[in-house]
Structures are given as structure tokens and as C-alpha cells.
Amino acid sequence: xxxxxxxxxxxxxxxxxxxxxxxxxxxxxxxxxxxxxxxxxxxxxxxxxxxxxxxxxxxxxxxxxxxxxxxxxxxxxxxxxxxxxxxxxxxxxxxxxxxxxxxxxxxxxxxxxxxxxxxxxxxxxxxxxxxxxxxxxxxxxxxxxxxxxxxxxxxxxxxxxxxxxxxxxxxxxxxxxxxxxxxxxxxxxxxxxxxxxxxxxxxxxxxxxxxxxxxxxxxxxxxxxxxxxxxxxxxxxxxxxxxxxxxxxxxxxxxxxxxxxxxxxxxxxxxxxxxxxxxxxxxxxxxxxxxxxxxxxxxxxxxxxxxxxxxxxxxxxxxxxxxxxxxxxxxxxxxxxxxxxxxxxxxxxxxxxxxxxxxxxxxxxxxxxxxxxxxxxxxxxxxxxxxxxxxxxxxxxxxxxxxxxxxxxxx
Amino acid sequence: xxxxxxxxxxxxxxxxxxxxxxxxxxxxxxxxxxxxxxxxxxxxxxxxxxxxxxxxxxxxxxxxxxxxxxxxxxxxxxxxxxxxxxxxxxxxxxxxxxxxxxxxxxxxxxxxxxxxxxxxxxxxxxxxxxxxxxxxxxxxxxxxxxxxxxxxxxxxxxxxxxxxxxxxxxxxxxxxxxxxxxxxxxxxxxxxxxxxxxxxxxxxxxxxxxxxxxxxxxxxxxxxxxxxxxxxxxxxxxxxxxxxxxxxxxxxxxxxxxxxxxxxxxxxxxxxxxxxxxxxxxxxxxxxxxxxxxxxxxxxxxxxxxxxxxxxxxxxxxxxxxxxxxxxxxxxxxxxxxxxxxxxxxxxxxxxxxxxxxxxxxxxxxxxxxxxxxxxxxxxxxxxxxxxxxxxxxxxxxxxxxxxxxxxxxx
Numbered sequence: 001x002x003x004x005x006x007x008x009x010x011x012x013x014x015x016x017x018x019x020x021x022x023x024x025x026x027x028x029x030x031x032x033x034x035x036x037x038x039x040x041x042x043x044x045x046x047x048x049x050x051x052x053x054x055x056x057x058x059x060x061x062x063x064x065x066x067x068x069x070x071x072x073x074x075x076x077x078x079x080x081x082x083x084x085x086x087x088x089x090x091x092x093x094x095x096x097x098x099x100x101x102x103x104x105x106x107x108x109x110x111x112x113x114x115x116x117x118x119x120x121x122x123x124x125x126x127x128x129x130x131x132x133x134x135x136x137x138x139x140x141x142x143x144x145x146x147x148x149x150x151x152x153x154x155x156x157x158x159x160x161x162x163x164x165x166x167x168x169x170x171x172x173x174x175x176x177x178x179x180x181x182x183x184x185x186x187x188x189x190x191x192x193x194x195x196x197x198x199x200x201x202x203x204x205x206x207x208x209x210x211x212x213x214x215x216x217x218x219x220x221x222x223x224x225x226x227x228x229x230x231x232x233x234x235x236x237x238x239x240x241x242x243x244x245x246x247x248x249x250x251x252x253x254x255x256x257x258x259x260x261x262x263x264x265x266x267x268x269x270x271x272x273x274x275x276x277x278x279x280x281x282x283x284x285x286x287x288x289x290x291x292x293x294x295x296x297x298x299x300x301x302x303x304x305x306x307x308x309x310x311x312x313x314x315x316x317x318x319x320x321x322x323x324x325x326x327x328x329x330x331x332x333x334x335x336x337x338x339x340x341x342x343x344x345x346x347x348x349x350x351x352x353x354x355x356x357x358x359x360x361x362x363x364x365x366x367x368x369x370x371x372x373x374x375x376x377x378x379x380x381x382x383x384x385x386x387x388x389x390x391x392x393x394x395x396x397x398x399x400x401x402x403x404x405x406x407x408x409x410x411x
Numbered sequence: 412x413x414x415x416x417x418x419x420x421x422x423x424x425x426x427x428x429x430x431x432x433x434x435x436x437x438x439x440x441x442x443x444x445x446x447x448x449x450x451x452x453x454x455x456x457x458x459x460x461x462x463x464x465x466x467x468x469x470x471x472x473x474x475x476x477x478x479x480x481x482x483x484x485x486x487x488x489x490x491x492x493x494x495x496x497x498x499x500x501x502x503x504x505x506x507x508x509x510x511x512x513x514x515x516x517x518x519x520x521x522x523x524x525x526x527x528x529x530x531x532x533x534x535x536x537x538x539x540x541x542x543x544x545x546x547x548x549x550x551x552x553x554x555x556x557x558x559x560x561x562x563x564x565x566x567x568x569x570x571x572x573x574x575x576x577x578x579x580x581x582x583x584x585x586x587x588x589x590x591x592x593x594x595x596x597x598x599x600x601x602x603x604x605x606x607x608x609x610x611x612x613x614x615x616x617x618x619x620x621x622x623x624x625x626x627x628x629x630x631x632x633x634x635x636x637x638x639x640x641x642x643x644x645x646x647x648x649x650x651x652x653x654x655x656x657x658x659x660x661x662x663x664x665x666x667x668x669x670x671x672x673x674x675x676x677x678x679x680x681x682x683x684x685x686x687x688x689x690x691x692x693x694x695x696x697x698x699x700x701x702x703x704x705x706x707x708x709x710x711x712x713x714x715x716x717x718x719x720x721x722x723x724x725x726x727x728x729x730x731x732x733x734x735x736x737x738x739x740x741x742x743x744x745x746x747x748x749x750x751x752x753x754x755x756x757x758x759x760x761x762x763x764x765x766x767x768x769x770x771x772x773x774x775x776x777x778x779x780x781x782x783x784x785x786x787x788x789x790x791x792x793x794x795x796x797x798x799x800x801x802x803x804x805x806x807x808x809x810x811x812x813x814x815x816x817x818x819x820x821x822x
Binding site: 063064065066067093095096097098130131132133134243314315318319321322323324326327328329331332334335336337340341343344356358359360361398399400402403404406407408 | 474475476477478504506507508509541542543544545654725726729730732733734735737738739740742743745746747748751752754755767769770771772809810811813814815817818819
């Protein structure tokens with residue numbers, strides 16, 4: 001990766017030992033995914049992640065003013081920084097569903113709590129699917145699914161849980177690693193979903209992470225916010241912010257010793273970064289993963305804002321779908337922001353190929369551009385030549401398949 | 412049209428007498444469009460609009476930080492509020508082309524001025540096409556085209572001029588009307604282009620308007636800004652702001668008497684509104700014109716901001732492409748803005764059909780929704796139920812054809 005300044009992850013993944021099992025790599029974690037009939041095709045649609053004990057918890061949720069019922073209920077249940085389990089469903093977002101929807105979210109948590117033998121407010125809830133469809137008719141199936149999920153939950157259930165929260169996702173998202181720390185250390189594992197309605201905001205899509213490290217919830221909240229800002233905060237599939245986004249991090253504390261904050265932060269950032277990259281790779285209809293590196297900025301915040309503007313440009317993303325080296329659209333997207341830069345200083349490179357030098361088109365070999373733009377992963381470097389700060393934002397191209405998927409989502 | 416509060420035009424078009432001839436409906440106006448070879452397919456690509464005398468002029472240009480060469484040159488030439496003619500070309504935006512590009516823009520104005528017998532700074536220049544392609548090789552053809560256009564310019568040339576500035580446009584855009592004012596009155600006529608890279612900003616795409624009313628340039632500037640805010644400022648095809656946008660209004664003054672400001676403002680707003688609507692109707696790949704009416708707002712600015720957010724949502728616009736009554740995406744797009752509203756009060760209607768009542772899904776006949784959403788024009792009313800202000804923003808759906816057009820623009 002050629003970006004200067006801040007990299008996509010805080011620390012390269014190679015600094016960590018791999019761990020198998022996704023979220024269940026964390027000792028004591030049990031998970032399950034079952035088919036409760038919420039999805040008409042009979043696919044898995046209800047998941048549980050159970051830490052087996054009350055944990056410290058950090059929750060980051062959507063900043064959208066329209067908040068789904070489970071977002072409200074989870075906010076209340078996590079207000080004391082304690083939680084044990086998370087119940088998730090796909091097949092319905094339970095958003096814009098009024099008091100009935102909120103009651104169903106509460107009932108889901110209470111039902112799971114009864115089965116697990118814990119307090120209702122120790123269970124968090126997440127939903128994903130279509131907005132604005134009442135869940136009332138699906139309530140019995142949902143609760144039956146929760147019963148089944150609690151019964152089936154085990155240390156091998158991470159894969160099924162990750163599959164059960166998929167909507168337009170084509171693959172489940174899962175990651176885990178071990179953070180070394182002298183003779184101690186901890187494990188961090190997580191699962192996520194998300195393929196559309198993905199934009200850089202406080203949090204994005206659904207993501208549940210667990211660790212055996214003992215981290216007090218207020219500290220966990222600060223670390224989580226920092227890690228999300230650098231990972232889920234720097235991806236965009238379509239610039240559309242969801243009503244249901246949530247990142248939940250559970251710390252069981254069974255590892256005993258408190259980890260070094262820096263090592264733990266880097267580990268959490270690496271897991272969230274891996275999950276976020278999986279989300280963009282599986283972006284609705286995507287045929288290319290695009291890494292936008294803005295370098296030479298005066299401030300990281302400038303680099304992030306400019307990279308986001310490029311990532312959110314429909315014209316830039318359709319150009320990448322067509323393998324079109326149309327770098328002028330990149331400059332136009334940056335120019336429409338309020339971030340000050342000097343157009344006459346900007347360089348743009350596709351991979352190693354300079355296509356724009358000091359704001360003017362460079363002469364380049366169209367054949368070489370075609371080869372670079374046909375690859376599944378494309379690095380785009382935008383050097384402002386103003387300072388030494390940088391940031392990377394991941395996005396994907398906007399294809400015919402994106403239109404097909406989203407023109408036919410509810411009907 | 413069912414919108415409360417401010418309507419799309421200040422005054423219904425029926426308040427004005429129609430006038431034939433587009434911009435050439437204005438007495439003394441001559442125009443031409445010629446094929447100079449800038450477009451590889453031999454279509455018309457150089458246009459001139461000549462008022463035949465120095466006029467008061469108002470110019471609104473893109474707020475993008477990346478400004479094409481002709482934007483800079485026109486800004487300098489119009490700084491004194493005086494201009495006689497406008498030269499426009501398609502086939503190359505002359506943007507991100509460095510000092511060579513700026514010299515070509517200056518040379519174009521000087522060449523036309525020499526032929527017309529006026530000062531160079533009385534000629535304004537506009538370009539549209541691909542960004543970042545040097546114009547050096549096209550310079551001779553461009554100047555030859557200007558010579559031909561000046562020679563051919565006449566009172567019947569408005570149609571050819573409108574065709575010569577088309578890029579991905581499928582139809583030329585032209586409008587004119589007569590403003591009655593006792594035994595006086597004036598004529599206002601214009602032409603425009605634009606099909607993609609259309610977003611609400613200060614000005615949008617290329618638009619040249621003329622009137623025989625005598626209006627001092629500072630007053631003309633104020634009136635033009637107000638009229639643009641309510642028309643071109645309230646459309647969106649793809650949320651992407653161009654490097655070349657300009658609206659130019661020439662006032663020849665031959666009508667003699669100064670018009671009543673209110674009548675003239677309404678007339679100019681009607682002409683700009685008609686041209687803006689033509690732009691959205693011809694939006695790249697569009698199959699539906701969508702009129703987004705936000706009503707019941709506390710302030711007009713709130714209504715405009717919310718309607719724009721909905722118009723810019725890729726997910727909303729793909730839903731309309733598929734005839735999908737997915738109103739939840741409308742609420743999600745509004746919720747992502749900083750405009751405060753109460754989700755539990757919002758009503759959404761497709762035509763007369765209520766699909767969301769007080770923030771929750773209403774039960775509606777899917778067959779009726781299908782009929783409404785299959786029509787070429789769709790009225791969407793979003794009632795915030797908070798106040799009495801409103802605004803209408805026009806957009807179009809995001810289709811497979813948009814992706815096709817924009818994936819293949821330069822290659």
C-alpha cells in the first residue's frame with residue numbers, strides 16, 4: 001500500500017497471530033444462526049452471540065435521526081455498560097414500525113433473557129432488512145427462532161451466526177486474532193454484515209465483536225470509537241446511512257490481566273478493519289475494491305473528507321465500473337467539498353500510473369490504464385502536495401448489478 | 412401539483428404569453444450552432460449567442476473549487492457587468508487543462524470579438540464535455556467553428572445553438588415567454604444543456620438567457636440569483652457538481668421601459684424553471700421525472716435541504732427505477748441530514764396514495780402503488796406536519812442506463 005500518513009489499519013495484520021473461529025475464538029463465547037422463517041427463502045435469519053456472563057460493553061449506533069426500534073432498546077439496555085448476549089435478526093429492520101415494533105424488540109430481549117437466565121437489560125438486539133414493514137406477523141416466528149438459537153448456541157456457531165444476519169450480502173463476514181502481550185494477551189473476534197446502505201458515519205451496519213480482555217466499559221467505549229473512526233468510518237458503498245447501524249463490543253474479562261491499551265486498540269482496529277474491508281469487498285454489485293489514498297494533506301481530517309467525497313461520487317464510481325480512467329471526476333468531486341486545496345498542485349495515480357500531474361492531465365499509456373483498472377483491487381492515490389497527513393477510504397464501483405439489487409429490494 | 416408552501420415556479424407558466432423561438436424570441440438576438448469537428452461523430456459542437464450590442468449581464472458560476480478555464484475567463488470578462496455575446500462549445504470541458512487551456516479560452520473570446528467588432532471582454536465563453544483532456548489539438552477546429560458560427564448566426568439559430576451544446580443530452584433545451592406589463596412588457600428566452608453531473612449548487616450546467624428588458628446589471632444579478640435558487644438550485648440528477656456550471660443572463664435593453672421587478676423576476680424564474688425541468692426530464696438514463704414536495708416544514712430552507720437529501724440518495728433513486736414503493740429509504744435519507752424533524756410525525760404520499768402515516772407504514776394497495784410508480788412523472792409528498800413552509804425539488808430515477816452512460820463516457 002503506497003499511502004503516506006495514516007494507514008487503513010493502525011497496525012498491519014501481520015503483527016497479530018491469527019485465530020480461528022471468528023467471534024467464537026474468544027474463550028466462552030457461544031453463537032448460533034437458525035432459520036426462523038423471517039426470510040421467505042428459508043435461509044438463516046436469527047442469530048445469537050452469548051458471552052455466558054455479564055460483560056463490559058461498548059455500543060456505537062447510527063447517527064441517523066430515524067432510529068429503528070432495536071437501536072432504541074439496545075441503547076437503553078447498554079446504558080449501564082453491561083451486557084451478556086446479542087440477538088440479531090435479518091428479514092426485517094424493525095424500523096419505522098411504531099410502538100408495536102419497539103414492544104417486539106423488548107419482547108425479543110426478554111425472551112432470550114428468560115432462556116439464558118439473565119436480566120432482560122443484559123440482552124441487546126439488532127435487526128436488519130427492509131425498513132417500514134410491520135413485524136407483528138413475524139413476532140411468533142422470531143421468538144421461536146430465538147428459542148432455537150439459544151438451544152443450539154455453541155463454540156462452533158460463529159459461521160452460522162454470521163450467515164444469519166446477511167441481507168444482500170453474498171458472503172458472511174468474520175474475523176479474529178490473538179494479541180500477544182508478554183506471557184498474557186487476549187483474543188478478539190467478531191462478525192459483521194453489510195452490503196448496501198453503507199456510508200461513513202459514527203457506526204455502520206451491524207457488527208458484534210467480543211474479547212476476553214478485561215476492559216472497563218468506559219475505556220472500551222473510547223477505544224471502540226477510535227477504532228471505528230479509522231475503519232467503518234472510512235468505508236462507503238453508496239453514501240446512504242442506515243437506520244439500524246450498530247457496532248457492539250463485549251469484553252468478557254476471562255483473560256484475567258488488563259491488556260496494554262495500545263496493543264488492544266491496535267488489535268481491535270485490525271479486527272474492525274478486516275470486517276470493514278470484507279463489507280466493501282461484498283458491496284452490492286461491486287466488481288472492484290477501490291482504495292482511495294489521499295496523501296500530502298495538511299490534516300488527517302482534510303484527507304478523510306476529500307477521500308469520502310470521492311468515494312461518495314456516483315460519477316467516479318460508475319467510471320470505475322467501466323474501467324474508465326476519468327480522473328477529472330475525482331477532482332470535480334473534491335472541488336465540491338469545503339476542504340481547501342490547490343487544484344494546480346494535485347497529482348492522481350492509478351496504481352503506479354500518474355494520470356494527472358499538478359492538476360493537469362499527464363500523458364499515459366491507455367493500455368496500461370486499462371490493465372490497472374481491470375484488476376479486482378485498484379489503488380488510487382491523490383497527492384495534494386500540501387503537507388504530510390493522509391488517510392485511506394475504501395469504496396467499490398457502482399455497477400448495473402447495484403441498480404438491479406436496489407431496484408428490486410422490497411418488491 | 413399538490414405541494415404546499417413555495418411552488419416550483421414563482422408563478423404558473425399560464426400567467427405568461429408563450430413566445431416562439433427560444434432565445435431568439437428576444438428582438439435582435441442572433442444565434443447559430445455549427446459542427447466544428449470537436450465531437451468525433453460530426454454533430455454540432457460550437458454555438459454562438461450574439462445580442463448585437465453591449466448588454467447588462469449577470470453571471471452565476473459553479474462554486475466548485477476546480478474551475479474550468481472558460482469559467483475563469485468569463486468571470487473576468489463579466490466583472491464589469493457588460494457583455495455582448497457568448498461562445499459555447501461541447502466536445503471538451505477545457506477543465507484541468509492548465510495555462511494552455513486558459514489561453515485557448517481567451518483566444519476564443521478574442522477571435523469572436525474580432526469578427527463581431529467588439530472588445531474581447533464583451534465575449535463570454537463556456538465549454539462542456541470531458542474534464543482533463545488538453546484542448547491544444549482542437550484549437551484550430553474550435554476557432555474555425557467560431558468563424559462559421561458568427562457567419563451563420565441569425566434569428567432562426569436558437570435550435571441549432573441549443574443542439575450544439577449537448578453532451579449526453581438526448582434533446583435540446585429551449586424556452587421563451589412574453590411578460591405582459593401594461594402596454595409595455597418584455598420577452599425572455601433561453602437555452603440550456605445538462606444531463607449528468609447535475610446537483611443543486613449555486614448554478615448548474617450551462618444556461619444562456621436573454622431579455623430585451625432594460626435591467627441594470629447589479630439588479631439583474633440579484634434577480635438571477637433569486638431565480639436560480641428556486642429553479643436550477645432545486646434539481647438533482649446525480650448530486651455531482653460540475654467544474655463548468657454557468658448561468659448567463661443578457662439584458663439588451665431594447666424594450667425601452669424598465670419592467671416591474673416582480674413581473675420580470677417571475678418571468679425569469681419561469682424560463683429558468685422550464686429549462687431546469689427539461690434538464691431533469693433528460694437526466695442521464697432517466698425513466699421517471701420525480702417531483703419531491705416537502706411540506707409542513709418550519710422553514711423553506713429545511714424543506715429544500717430535506718428534499719435535496721432525498722433527491723441525492725442513490726437508494727431512493729434506484730427504488731424509483733424499479734417501481735419499488737420503498738418509502739423507508741426516504742425517511743432514512745432525511746434522517747441522515749442535520750435538519751431536525753420528528754420521524755413520528757412524517758407522512759409520505761406517492762401521488763394521492765399514503766404509504767407512510769406518522770412515521771409508520773400505512774396499509775396501501777400494492778397494485779395502486781405499482782400504477783402510480785410506473786407513470787413517467789411521479790409526485791412524492793413528504794409532509795413533516797411541523798409548520799407551513801414547503802419546497803419542491805425535481806430529480807429522476809437512477810437506472811441501468813445511467814450506469815452504462817457513465818461507465819463509458821471517455822473510453
